[in-house]
Amino acid sequence: ICELGATDALAGERIVITAGGTHEPIDPVRYIGNRSSGKMGVALAREARAMGAHVTLVLGPATEPAPAGVDVVPVETAAQMLEATQAAFSRATMLICAAAVADYRPAKPANRKLKKGIDDLESIQLEQTDDILARLSHDRGDRIVIGFAAETGNPIDYAQQKLVRKGCDAIVANDVSRSDSGFGSDTNKAWWITAHATEELPLLSKSELARTLLIRAHDLRS
Numbered sequence: 109i110c111e112l113g114a115t116d117a118l119a120g121e122r123i124v125i126t127a128g129g130t131h132e133p134i135d136p137v138r139y140i141g142n143r144s145s146g147k148m149g150v151a152l153a154r155e156a157r158a159m160g161a162h163v164t165l166v167l168g169p170a171t172e173p174a175p176a177g178v179d180v181v182p183v184e185t186a187a188q189m190l191e192a193t194q195a196a197f198s199r200a201t202m203l204i205c206a207a208a209v210a211d212y213r214p215a216k217p218a219n220r221k222l223k224k225g226i227d228d229l230e231s232i233q234l235e236q237t238d239d240i241l242a243r244l245s246h247d248r249g250d251r252i253v254i255g256f257a258a259e260t261g262n263p264i265d266y267a268q269q270k271l272v273r274k275g276c277d278a279i280v281a282n283d284v285s286r287s288d289s290g291f292g293s294d295t296n297k298a299w300w301i302t303a304h305a306t307e308e309l310p311l312l313s314k315s316e317l318a319r320t321l322l323i324r325a326h327d328l329r330s
């Protein structure tokens with residue numbers, strides 16, 4: 109598909125991408141986290157740069173290293189990710205939320221290491237984190253905002269609901285129950301979902317999927 113090779117296809121776009129997971133502190137040595145590799149978000153950043161965009165990668169804890177040529181803002185927590193993403197998006201034309209953000213964080217993280225026998229470690233009180241995608245979709249104006257939905261059953265149904273709930277322009281649904289898709293995998297089976305249409309994409313490498321999604325996102329404006 110020759111259109112996918114163009115090095116100037118995204119010239120003029122300033123794209124902010126969230127990627128990786130988040131770590132929410134319990135105390136100075138422990139956290140609640142997840143298994144995000146960061147591969148999809150990092151692939152999006154690398155391909156967007158190769159297609160001529162200016163890229164800011166807001167990167168939480170991940171095993172995948174950041175690509176060269178993009179501005180990287182390293183973050184740990186969902187709150188830091190929101191702040192960094194908000195700041196970068198104020199100067200951008202597009203936002204793609206590929207991070208696996210923790211949905212809950214400890215409500216009162218301890219400022220010293222908790223000790224068994226002294227502290228109550230049987231339960232941790234949690235509170236919800238801010239939804240970065242929903243917050244920034246709300247104030248996007250004419251800028252493009254894309255989200256992801258990693259699901260283990262009915263990816264299309266859940267993703268269509270998330271599109272409405274979060275108010276973004278499109279959701280990329282993927283089926284993480286398959287061994288060839290989702291966390292840690294090098295390929296992804298995905299659907300591109302907008303208010304008007306649901307498009308099933310073939311099984312693609314994360315780089316190919318990244319290019320396909322970037323073209324779709326850019327074309328939403330025309």
Ligand code: CTP
Nearest residue numbers: 205206207209237238239240241255256257258
């Ligand atoms: N997201 C976000 N901030 C959060 C939670 C999610 O920006 N606090 C973004 C993710 O980056 C992704 C999209 O929202 O683009 C969907 O994330 P997902 O975890 O699938 O949706 P949730 O609304 O958290 O619902 P649930 O985890 O219960 O399925």
Ligand code: CA
Nearest residue numbers: 208209210211
């Ligand atoms: Ca979630």
